[in-house]
Amino acid sequence: MNRELPKQYDHATAQKRWYAFWEEKGFFHSEPDENKRPFTIVIPPPNVTGALHLGHALNNTLQDILVRHRRMQGFEALWVPGTDHAGIATQAVVERRLFEEENLTRHDIGRDELVERIWSWKAAYEQRILGQLKEMGCSCDWQRTRFTLDPVCARAVRHTFFHMFKDKLVFRGKRLVNWDTMLQTAVSDDEVFHETVPGHFWYFHYPVIDPKPGEPTEVTIATTRPETMLGDTAVAVHPDPAGALDKVEKDLKERLAAASEKQKPEIQAQLDDLAERRKTHLPRLVQLRDMAADGRKLLLPLMNREIPLIADEWAKPEMGTGCVKITPAHDPNDYEVGLRQSLPMISILNLDGTLNEKAGLYAGKTIAEARDAVVADLEKEALLVEVEDREIELAHSDRSKAPIEPLLTDQWFVKMDDLAQTAMDAVSDGRVRITPNRYAKGYHDWLSEKRDWPISRQLWWGHQIPIWFCKTATEEDLKKAFAGRDDVFWYRDEAYGQWLICAQEEDLAEDAVPGHQLTREEDVLDTWFSSAIWPHSTLGWPESTEELKYYYPTSVLITSRDIITLWVARMVLAGLFNVGEIPFHDVYIHPKILDGFGEGMSKSKGNGVDPLDVMEKFGADSLRFGIAYLTTETQDIRMPVEFECPHCQKLIEQTKKNRILPRVKCPFCAGEFSTQWAENPEDKALPRGAVVSDRFELARNFCNKLWNASRFAMMNLEEYSSRPIADEELLVEDRWILSRLATVTDEVTEALDQFKYADAARALYGFAWDEFCSFFVEMVKGRLQDEATRDVAGQVLAYTLDTLLRLLHPMIPFLTEEVWQLLGELAPERGIDSPEPAAESVMIAPWPEVDSKWADAKIEAQFARFQEVLRGVREIRARQGVPPKKAIEFMVRCDAEEAALLEPMKPYFESMAAAHAVGFGPEVAPPALAANVALPGAEIFVDLADLIDVEAEIKKKQEELDKIEGFILGKKKKLENENFVSRAPAVVVEKEREGLVELEEKRDATALALEQLKKQA
């Protein structure tokens, strides 16, 4: 059988062909099998917001590598795929489109219509996302695909909520939340980012009502948000201003003492400021404190409302004027003060960000309008004292990018106290391992704060909270209505004078309680609420199914560091709460992909690389292998980004300037192409320039190398037939490659066990390229042409390739399958001492086991010797510019033992360096004019009488000699050091001694050769 294989691997067709084959064979599907151990991964469900990016490619590649590895190892491997409804993000995207394309808001079309539109968005993107995963080769069990909003997950969510409600772990309360005025929902602290914007610091006077003689007639306060003064309910001053200042001074002095020279001036300036402040502010603050104690009141300007002057530690005498206005309904800190001091809380804001009737004359204005008006009016009343320019840290919503307003609203919370503790314990007692372990700290720190988890969102896209309110019914009514039902639970919410009724299974009708009206809670649950139960909801919980028992706890969770708290921690506590068992044994936190500037990739920066572009250009295997090769434990993955010119295919470095342009001109061919920013028709008409990274070239080249080595094997295994090979039939190179293979198998298995992807990839890269291709394949060429030696050589070749394919398969699934199938036709049985039929797919072939009988240190040492000599000969050839086809003769002076080892390698010097060995041994007499290379314990001579470049040789030898002398000096110095000899371990000292001897031999040989050459010159 002879086959013509293309010189380059065609990834596109192979990917399609083999993925379909695997799916058809059902290799991805898993069922509980009591004879096998389970290995389970649930996917971190990608948001249905948009297509997958390179970070997802990384995340999923790492998962697939493990799943494929374990599957081959004989585990019953299950990878559960799915997507996340991503409440805020998805609704925001659809709402934005709705507005852009149809100029409609969600209120125009209503809840049902909006939700319907989001479902169709979801359908499109889910398909796209799952399609991308398939293109990458992910071996997910598609029959088990879940969506966080599908009926299975919804049921689990309802059960969780009900369970928590019954245990009084969810509660309703008034809280100051981060209010997104655009999306009109509360967002959690984690969904807020701060941005520095230029702003002002305004100073106002609040008049004192009926000041006594000698007392100040007004209090000065400062604020960055003047409009909030409309909701002020107090002004605070510190209860012990002098003491507070003392404390600040003490702290500053301590810091000054410990500070570096560079920091000192700054701290000193603060101290000076403090001293000044004692003079200018302190007397007045003391006075005000006394007035506060006396129950004095201020007049809130514009509103003409009386507000108290109070003493509270929140007022920092070292800040601003030392007095602070208190707006409990619109500032988190003021809210605390409000609670402490029992102040009224006046919310002046409507949900849409305009002011409400509590803002008096300013009602209906937006915040910005109100701000201007308030400042202008205060100025009119001569109460505006001063305006400073100042940088303000402004909170923004992650999702809508709109500014965040602190707003007092009714929200649902999960009480974190005990739950958080269980999650902390699971990690500290080692039931859940986090790798790399340094991330455990953040996990603990966050959980230990035990902050209640706000779970309600004022959205339409999500799990609607299964709570019904009823104001009018009595407890008796409820008992009667729900008699005998354990899926309904209620309790009285005294603060609002109503019943909170939770239904676990089915929605309650409005008239479920005869004669009373039930209204349902409109809010939906935080997306993380459904994500938190993902590891068990996907496996059929709350039913205690066979599957849940078999696959849960899952084996490992692979995710990125930014959601350790938001997601990982909550999964642990939810798993423990619902199932009574941790959700996973291992958490592996992978690196982040950054661009060439060290910045995270994002569409908004224009530096995002689309995995589809990478796959189109390099192939899925290259994407995967490249990712594995770069995934180390400590470093993020820095990936310089380039445009690929669609005209000349050259790569153009991406800069901060060109990455935001709608069109870019290729500096090589002057052709223009469009980018993601193209908007006008002219730009859009240009061909698109893909954003890629040359970081994947290494992997692409490697795949091609592998392909060609396989091609070579195919071309040479035509008359292959397997038989048991006896030990004595194996040649040095056979034993060597088998020995190396055993070692590499061990390394790769070990590395994958410990999530050391880069180690595994590098070990395989080095073995395949530098050992298998560069040596074994080269050496076996001659033997394959000779009928007498063909059998053994072919069989070792087939076996080694077979094993290598299996080792590489988790990282390079498509190419290895393509080759496996081709190899299967030629060599259906593979092995050395006992050939065995190969599996029908590499995907289900057994993972290679280390057979220690092949590990042979002696052979490896011998082979290393051969490699050194070969390299020495090649070096001489290159140095002397010997034409490649010209055969040369060489000899090696060495001891008899060494000579015996080199003897069998003679033919390989011929084939691999066109060099004929004329003699090995101690009695070798070098010719008068020779180029040499000195090795420890051996010296190579090449007779080059007719073409030697003596000058070049002398120069080289002289350099070499100098270098060796340097090393000798270093070693001698070390060995002459008494302390070294007496204190260092004997092994180390011995090694140094041996090294010195070798160096000295080398030096002598080199010096002699140099002398000889000089004589000739």
Add this chain to the structure above:
RNA sequence: GGGCGAUUAGCUCAGUUGGCUAGAGCGCCACGUUUACACCGUGGAUGUCGGGGGUUCGAGUCCCUCAUCGCCCACCA
């Protein structure tokens, strides 16, 4: 402000418990189409391991400190 991480060849990165004459890929230089592979082969050049101090017989590796960069958390009127 608190925490975590990084800093090694022009670029991107390896470097286990200290024993290093510091490696790889790309790039660079020279030579080369020898039928698996030019997405290749052979050979070559390249580093005060961010700066300073310390521990040690010995430091890229451990400790302190400074500098620069990145990420996370918390934030003051």
